[in-house]
Amino acid sequence: MIFTDYLFYLFSGILVLASLRVITANNPVYSALSLVLAFFSAAGIWLLLHAEFLAIALVLVYVGAVMVLFLFVVMMLDINIEALRQRFWSYFPVALLIALLFIFEIYLVVTDKFFSSSDPAGIPLEKSNTHSIGSVLYTDYLLPFQVAAVILLVAIISAIVLTMYGKKSHKAIDPKDQIKVNRNDRVRVVKMKSEKKK
Amino acid sequence: MQDFFSQFFSPELALTLSYLFKIILIVVPVMISVAYLTYFERRVIGFMQSRIGPNRVGYFGLLQPIADALKLMFKEIVLPSKSNNFLFFLAPLLSIAPALAAWAVIPFNYEMVLADINAGLLYVLAMTSIAVYGVIIAGWASNSKYAFLGSLRSAAQIVSYEIAMGFTLVGVLMCANSLNLGDIVIAQEGGISQWYCWPLFPLFVIYFISAVAETNRAPFDVAEGESEIVAGFHVEYSGMAFALFFLAEYANMILVSILAVIMFLGGWLSPVSFIPDGIFWLIIKVAFVLFCFLWLRATFPRYRYDQIMRLGWKVFIPLTLVWIIFVGAMMQTSYAGYFH
Amino acid sequence: MLDSYFPVLLFILVGLGVGIGPLVLGKILAPHKPNDQKNSPYECGFEAFEDARMKFDVRYYLVAILFILFDLEITFLFPWAVVLDSLGLQGFIVMMIFLGILVVGFIYEWKKGALDWE
Numbered sequence: 296m297i298f299t300d301y302l303f304y305l306f307s308g309i310l311v312l313a314s315l316r317v318i319t320a321n322n323p324v325y326s327a328l329s330l331v332l333a334f335f336s337a338a339g340i341w342l343l344l345h346a347e348f349l350a351i352a353l354v355l356v357y358v359g360a361v362m363v364l365f366l367f368v369v370m371m372l373d374i375n376i377e378a379l380r381q382r383f384w385s386y387f388p389v390a391l392l393i394a395l396l397f398i399f400e401i402y403l404v405v406t407d408k409f410f411s412s413s414d415p416a417g418i419p420l421e422k423s424n425t426h427s428i429g430s431v432l433y434t435d436y437l438l439p440f441q442v443a444a445v446i447l448l449v450a451i452i453s454a455i456v457l458t459m460y461g462k463k464s465h466k467a468i469d470p471k472d473q474i475k476v477n478r479n480d481r482v483r484v485v486k487m488k489s490e491k492k493k
Numbered sequence: 494m495q496d497f498f499s500q501f502f503s504p505e506l507a508l509t510l511s512y513l514f515k516i517i518l519i520v521v522p523v524m525i526s527v528a529y530l531t532y533f534e535r536r537v538i539g540f541m542q543s544r545i546g547p548n549r550v551g552y553f554g555l556l557q558p559i560a561d562a563l564k565l566m567f568k569e570i571v572l573p574s575k576s577n578n579f580l581f582f583l584a585p586l587l588s589i590a591p592a593l594a595a596w597a598v599i600p601f602n603y604e605m606v607l608a609d610i611n612a613g614l615l616y617v618l619a620m621t622s623i624a625v626y627g628v629i630i631a632g633w634a635s636n637s638k639y640a641f642l643g644s645l646r647s648a649a650q651i652v653s654y655e656i657a658m659g660f661t662l663v664g665v666l667m668c669a670n671s672l673n674l675g676d677i678v679i680a681q682e683g684g685i686s687q688w689y690c691w692p693l694f695p696l697f698v699i700y701f702i703s704a705v706a707e708t709n710r711a712p713f714d715v716a717e718g719e720s721e722i723v724a725g726f727h728v729e730y731s732g733m734a735f736a737l738f739f740l741a742e743y744a745n746m747i748l749v750s751i752l753a754v755i756m757f758l759g760g761w762l763s764p765v766s767f768i769p770d771g772i773f774w775l776i777i778k779v780a781f782v783l784f785c786f787l788w789l790r791a792t793f794p795r796y797r798y799d800q801i802m803r804l805g806w807k808v809f810i811p812l813t814l815v816w817i818i819f820v821g822a823m824m825q826t827s828y829a830g831y832f833h
Numbered sequence: 834m835l836d837s838y839f840p841v842l843l844f845i846l847v848g849l850g851v852g853i854g855p856l857v858l859g860k861i862l863a864p865h866k867p868n869d870q871k872n873s874p875y876e877c878g879f880e881a882f883e884d885a886r887m888k889f890d891v892r893y894y895l896v897a898i899l900f901i902l903f904d905l906e907i908t909f910l911f912p913w914a915v916v917l918d919s920l921g922l923q924g925f926i927v928m929m930i931f932l933g934i935l936v937v938g939f940i941y942e943w944k945k946g947a948l949d950w951e
Contacts, residue, residue, distance in 0.1 A: 298505070299835060324577075324580070324633065328580075328583075328630075331626070342835070342838055343835065345835070347610065347611060347612045347838070348612055348615065348911075348912065351612050351615045351616050351619050352615065352908045354619040354622075354623070355615065355618060355619040355622055355904065355908060356901070356904055356905055356908055358619075358622070358623060359619060359622025359623060359625070359655075359904065360622070360652070360897075360900055360901040360904040360905075361901055363625055363626075363629070363648065363652060363897055363900070364894070364897035364898060364900075364901060366626075366629055366630075366633075367629075367648070367893060367894055367897050368894065370629070370633045371645075371889045371893070423611035423612070423671075423672065423673075424611060424612070425611065425612060425615075425672050425911065425912050425915050426912075426915055426916055428912045429912030429913055429915050429916030429920075430916050430919065430920075432912060432913075433912075433913055433916075433920055433924050433927045433928070434920070434923070434924075434927075437927060440909070440927070440931065441927075441930060441931060441934070443909065443931075444930070444931045444934040444935055445934060447902050447905060447906065447934075447935060447938065448934050448935060448937060448938045450898075450902055451899065451902055451935075451938035451939075451941065451942060452938060452941055454895060454898040454899065454902075455895070455941065455942050455945050455947045458891045458892075458894065458895045458898075458947075459891075459895070459945055459946070459947060509843070512839070512840045512843050513843060513847070515840070516840070516843060516844050516847050517847075520847060520851060524851075565859075566855075566858060566859060566862055566863065567862055567863055567864075568859075568863055569863045569864050569865060569866065570856075570859050570860065570863060570865075571867075572867070573873070573874050574869070574873060574874075575873075575874055576874075582856060585852060585856070586849060586852035586853065586856075589848065589851060589852040590845065590848035590849045590851075590852050591848070592848075593844070593847070593848035593851055594841070594844050594845040594848040596844070597840060597841045597844035597845075598841070607840050607844065608837050608838065608839075608840040608841045608844070609837050610837045610838060610841065615911060616841070622904075635874065636874060637874035638874070640874075645889060645893055648893075649893050649896045649897070652896065652897065652900040653896060653900065655900070655904070656900060656903040656904065656907065659903075659904065659907035660907065660910075662907075662911075663907065663910045663911065663914045664914075666911060666914035666915055667914040667917055670914075670915055670916075670917070670918055671915065672911070672915060729874065732859045732863050733855040733856055733858060733859025733860075733863070734856060734859065736855060736859075737852055737855060737856070798950060799949075799950035802896075802948070802950040803948070803949075803950065806948040807943070807948055810903070810939070811939075814932065814936070817910075818929070818932070821917065821925050821928070821929075822925070824917060824918070824925070825921070825922050825925055
């Protein structure tokens with residue numbers, strides 16, 4: 296067994312343990328941090344497969360961006376863990392369905408029955424991994440690339456629609472509105488007779 | 494070095510030991526620079542404000558950083574009663590480890606780089622993006638209002654400026670056609686006129702300002718804002734735990750400065766042909782960029798938070814995008830030579 | 834290729850070591866005399882009357898979401914910038930379409946006031 300094999304078992308061991316911690320930890324913050332560790336070990340495994348661009352992009356995007364959002368949400372929303380736990384079994388069928396769907400998709404990808412991928416070895420290895428990705432992504436995979444742009448656009452719009460729904464965009468007072476204020480809008484002078492003591 | 498160790502150990506162990514030796518050769522000077530950057534900062538800002546700055550410990554106060562380090566070492570690490578102990582100690586680790594690990598791929602001269610990896614720039618960007626975890630976890634684990642406020646502000650600010658920073662790096666990549674930091678420097682060979690700070694001047698300025706914001710330095714230091722939220726995310730930290738945050742902040746400062754020099758100011762290359770290239774050029778340039786950091790701090794008042802966010806999102810991102818498109822378009826014309 | 838990543842792995846371990854070392858040193862050398870007042874969270878002199886971990890303005894989440902999307906955009910730009918020379922005009926146009934679609938999103942968030950802070 297050579298050194299990289301040891302590294303592979305080390306990374307996969309950490310990956311499995313960290314993934315288990317994600318679903319078993321009581322504190323959601325620990326779950327999120329275990330997921331960070333899981334991504335790191337996955338990046339290590341990808342690196343062992345010589346996919347350096349993807350490995351570092353995994354750290355950059357998932358650890359550096361996605362998990363930051365997860366932590367924001369987990370830390371700053373009061374999640375009542377007890378209430379969630381009581382409803383575990385009512386969510387269970389849905390979760391099971393999604394899990395089975397996932398396993399089915401993984402099966403499709405791994406067995407190569409549905410996604411007939413072209414042989415990656417057929418792509419000539421250039422100066423670096425990044426060059427190789429660049430030389431096919433913007434030419435051979437043009438359509439998926441533009442679809443990615445559209446998906447990102449949909450994500451931007453839906454994020455804004457969901458978070459800013461029915462809300463004034465900001466609380467600051469517009470100086471224009473302040474100047475336009477008319478005395479008559481604010482003050483009403485009422486004429487009435489002076490009351491006399493009886 | 495490997496030959497020396499292989500006299501005593503097996504080849505694998507000798508290789509590992511020689512790497513460890515080189516890592517120490519990088520980490521120790523970085524740590525010493527960090528210590529003396531704090532001294533330099535206090536002296537420079539002192540002179541800019543017609544004060545003297547520390548001058549009591551040793552000649553010209555040169556032993557001041559060592560005295561500070563010793564003082565912090567003998568200070569109690571106070572553990573707040575409501576804090577989460579494990580995460581409380583994990584946070585300073587998560588801020589110092591990436592700040593140092595990013596140095597693995599920094600080239601100091603021709604052939605003088607520890608890990609000559611192809612995706613060097615991407616690696617540095619990934620490591621700097623991890624630094625935000627130290628801030629978020631510190632704020633949450635302390636369970637103190639001020640720490641929490643500071644960490645939120647800081648995290649949102651860091652991520653906002655990371656985008657602007659990423660876009661400026663894209664501009665550099667378009668010119669250099671490589672993610673390897675050494676290749677980026679070598680692509681700028683041929684005197685001061687070939688440095689990327691000229692064709693990419695707007696990106697250079699944006700990179701520098703984003704770097705200041707990214708490291709939470711004045712005038713973008715609302716995350717610390719000692720007059721509003723009393724030091725922000727590390728308000729509950731003391732002793733060596735605080736020292737680690739302090740070290741990480743200054744190590745990050747030096748890191749972003751050295752990156753600015755590598756990407757825009759020609760790294761170790763000499764500006765004129767009659768003086769040879771060498772690591773001393775790198776040190777001089779980095780010292781100059783760091784001086785600009787201190788100069789900014791002594792000159793400008795603190796930005797307001799909404800101004801910071803507006804600058805990042807509404808000024809820098811559109812500007813960098815426009816310049817990337819401009820450079821890309823110019824590369825399709827006969828003027829492409831100016832951008833390589 | 835993997836050879837050049839070995840020192841990176843070592844460096845990350847050394848970085849963690851540099852963090853753990855001072856913490857342990859501080860624990861050993863420094864005094865440890867806890868008391869209630871000292872260990873209470875900093876609160877300008879009075880008792881903390883609620884948990885510090887509170888709900889926050891949704892704007893912070895929005896910034897985090899937008900950050901993810903733009904970060905992805907940057908990762909798509911990186912390989913493009915590296916190979917732009919060999920792709921030529923066609924590669925440039927492809928990326929302009931990509932950026933054009935995303936600029937629509939950027940203008941939308943600008944107009945909706947998602948980037949306004951006060």
